[in-house]
Structure formats: C-alpha cells, structure tokens
Amino acid sequence: MTAVVRLLVSWWLLSHISALVLAIPISPAAPHILAKKTDPMISHAANGSVIILNPSTQQTIPQGPGTDGSGSGFSLPAIVWIVFLLTIGAPLAMAGIRGWRCTTGVAVGLAVIVCSWAAIINSVNEIGISDILLTLIVLALGFLGLVVGVFEFSRVIAMTLLCLIGGLSFGMRITLLKTDLLFSSLGLNWLIIVVFGVAGGLLLIWTNRIAMLIACANAGTFLTSLGIDLIFNKQSGLSFGLRSLFDSNDNHLAYFIERTYRPTLSTRIILVVSLVSTPAFAFAQHLIFKQPFTRRGPPLSDDELCLNYPTEDLSANRATAFFSGIWDGAKLKMSTSRFSV
Known part of the structure; x- marks a missing residue:
C-alpha cells in the first residue's frame, strides 16, 4: 500500500510540473529555434538559400544534410531503428521491472x-557518414554497453542511468509537443529536459522500486512511441524533433533553418498517449511483478557452508572464480526490493 501511495504522489508531482511547463508562454524574441543555437552568422543568398559564415574569418561554413542516421522513408536504416525501438521499448514498458540483468x-x-550518436552527429563534417554506417556503429557500441550492464558490478550505475534516461525521455516529450519545440531557446528546452532527468535520478534515492517502475515505463513508452511515429510520420516527426534537439553541428545549421519541426496531429497524439500511459504501465508492473528482483538460489546446506582449507593449488581456478563472483554477486544480496542499491 505504501508503494502505491508513493507511486501516486510521484506521478502527481510529475504531472503538475509538466502542466506548469506547458503553461509557460513561448517567448517571441527569437523567431526560430536555431536563432541562438550557434555562434556562426546566418545570412541568405539572392536565391533564398541559407548561407552560414564563420564570424572570425568571414568564410562560408560548408553545409550538409542533417540526416543523422535515420535514413529516409522505409530505407534499411529506418527499418533497423523501428525494429530496435519496438523490440526494446515494448518489453521495457510492460515488464522492465522484472527484466533483472536484461533491464540493467x-x-x-x-x-x-x-x-555515441550525439557525439558523432555533432563532430562530422558536411560530408558526414552514411546512415547505415552510423546506425551500425551506435548499435554496436550499444551492444557493448549491454554486455557490461548485465554484470553485477554495474548494477547500481545501470539503475541510475535508467532513472536519468526515464526522466530525460519524459522531458523530451514535453518539449516536442509544440511546433519548433517548447521554447525558442534551445538552452531553455534542455533546461526543462535536464530538470526531469535530475528528478528521475533523485527519485532513486528516495525509493528504489518506485523510481525503477517509473523509469522503466518512461523509457519504454518513449522508445515505443518513437518507433510508432517513425512508421506513421517517418523522418519528419519525432525523429526530426530529436535531431533538432541534439544536433548542434555548424555543418548542419542550414539544414535545420530551412526546415521547421512541426509535429503533425498524429505525432502529438502519439506523444500524449505515451505520456498518459506511462503511469498506467508503471502501476501495472507494480501489481503484476511483486517478486524480489534478485534471483537467488535455494539456501546453502550446512555441508556447503562448512569451511574447508584445501591444500592443492587453486591458482588455475582464480580467474574463473573472479568472473563467477562478478556475475553471481547478486546472490549475496538479501534485499527484498526488486531493485535495491
């Protein structure tokens, strides 16, 4: 009962913060979201095309397309991302609290x-790299991260990262609800996103289980909504909105100035449904998955607990014992919480 009350209180606070954020009027001072995004000078040629100049050298900064790995239409990179988002997002939203090593x-x-995706798109030149190559690189790096995350030594940091990701994903959806993002200043948009991210991380300190329930539901519904939007709106929906948030590459500036993020009605419906369904998924997981998160075997027998001092050389087995300890460290935990620091 206490967990249910904490879950309701947490969501009530989160919903009120969201309402306050959405009620803030957009400042008309900057006519475009990218007006104060970078230092380069922005001008227009006689034919209407955008020209980006380096303010120090007065030289033109070469411009390229800001596709950022999302592909076009239902190209191979787009299909890969759709499959990835739905495959990871749906289970995380419905049963992430029970995922144990999979979730971490x-x-x-x-x-x-x-x-890695943000680092690459902000560091490439105007030529960039192909969408499929960028997709393969970030997914390969993500797989390495997944391998690290399944071990016991990374459990606490993985829980923290998931809570931060959950909060950040909630804030991103808030900023993506309006045309040209929530504010005309990119910094203000990120300030709102960071506030939600920090709130998700701090919630982990207050209560592990509630924080993980909300984090799993938040991250799962965000990934699922992004995958669904890619199907219906392709690269002009949430994909473009996220690129507008993350891409600060001077070589992509003209691309985003010539195009404005305008979420369609279907995109907004997907966003609202994902936000509203988040507490429902969190509460459903709380009701369905009540068992402890750690999966311990049966208690050791008296014989197994007896101390034994073998005389043979065990140096050959030290490496095996070390890695076994890293993997099975969760067995030593006696916490009743599904996720416990």
Missing part, C-alpha cells in the same frame, strides 16, 4: 547509444 544491460546500452 538495456539501461547501459541505451546510455551508450544516445551519447
């Missing part, structure tokens, strides 16, 4: 994917 692995993998 996914948390680290998602964090690696987001960070």
Whole structure:
C-alpha cells in the first residue's frame, strides 16, 4: 500500500510540473529555434538559400544534410531503428521491472547509444557518414554497453542511468509537443529536459522500486512511441524533433533553418498517449511483478557452508572464480526490493 501511495504522489508531482511547463508562454524574441543555437552568422543568398559564415574569418561554413542516421522513408536504416525501438521499448514498458540483468544491460546500452550518436552527429563534417554506417556503429557500441550492464558490478550505475534516461525521455516529450519545440531557446528546452532527468535520478534515492517502475515505463513508452511515429510520420516527426534537439553541428545549421519541426496531429497524439500511459504501465508492473528482483538460489546446506582449507593449488581456478563472483554477486544480496542499491 505504501508503494502505491508513493507511486501516486510521484506521478502527481510529475504531472503538475509538466502542466506548469506547458503553461509557460513561448517567448517571441527569437523567431526560430536555431536563432541562438550557434555562434556562426546566418545570412541568405539572392536565391533564398541559407548561407552560414564563420564570424572570425568571414568564410562560408560548408553545409550538409542533417540526416543523422535515420535514413529516409522505409530505407534499411529506418527499418533497423523501428525494429530496435519496438523490440526494446515494448518489453521495457510492460515488464522492465522484472527484466533483472536484461533491464540493467538495456539501461547501459541505451546510455551508450544516445551519447555515441550525439557525439558523432555533432563532430562530422558536411560530408558526414552514411546512415547505415552510423546506425551500425551506435548499435554496436550499444551492444557493448549491454554486455557490461548485465554484470553485477554495474548494477547500481545501470539503475541510475535508467532513472536519468526515464526522466530525460519524459522531458523530451514535453518539449516536442509544440511546433519548433517548447521554447525558442534551445538552452531553455534542455533546461526543462535536464530538470526531469535530475528528478528521475533523485527519485532513486528516495525509493528504489518506485523510481525503477517509473523509469522503466518512461523509457519504454518513449522508445515505443518513437518507433510508432517513425512508421506513421517517418523522418519528419519525432525523429526530426530529436535531431533538432541534439544536433548542434555548424555543418548542419542550414539544414535545420530551412526546415521547421512541426509535429503533425498524429505525432502529438502519439506523444500524449505515451505520456498518459506511462503511469498506467508503471502501476501495472507494480501489481503484476511483486517478486524480489534478485534471483537467488535455494539456501546453502550446512555441508556447503562448512569451511574447508584445501591444500592443492587453486591458482588455475582464480580467474574463473573472479568472473563467477562478478556475475553471481547478486546472490549475496538479501534485499527484498526488486531493485535495491
């Protein structure tokens, strides 16, 4: 009963913060979301095309398309992302709290994917790299993160990352509800997103289980909504909105100035449904999965607990014992919480 009350209180606070954020009027000072995004000078040629100049050298900054790995239409990169998002998002939203090592692995993998994707798109030149290559690189790095996340030594950091990701994903959906994002200043949009991310991380300190329930539901519904939107609106929906948030590459500036993020009615419906369904998924997981998160075997017998001092050389088995301890460390935990720091 206490967990239910905490879940309701947490969601009540989150919904009120969201309402306050959405009620803030958009400042008309900057006519475009990218007006204060970078330092380069923005001008227009006689034919109407956008020209980006380096303010120091007055030289033109070469411009390229900001596709950022999402492909076009139902190309191979787009299909890969759709399959990935739905395959990871749906189970995380419906049963993430029961995922144990799978959930912690996914948390680290998602964090690696987001960070590596953002780093690459903001560091390439105007030529960039192909969408399929970028997709393969970030997914390969994400797989390595998943492998690291399944081990016991990364459990706490994985839980923290998932709570941060859950909060950030909630804030992103808030900013993506309006045309040209929530605010005309990119910094203000990210401030709102970071506030939700920090709130998700701090919630883990207050109560592990409630924080993980909300984090799993948040991250899962966000990934699922992004995958569904890619099917219906392709690269002009949430995909473009996320690129507008993350891409600060000077070589992509003209691309985003010439195009404006305008969420369609279907995109907004998908966003609203994902936000509203988040507490429902969190509460459903709380009701369905009541068992402890750690999966311990039966208690050891008296004979197994007896101390034994073998005389033979065990140095050959030290490496095996070390890695076994890393993997099976959760068996030593006696917490009754599904996710416990």
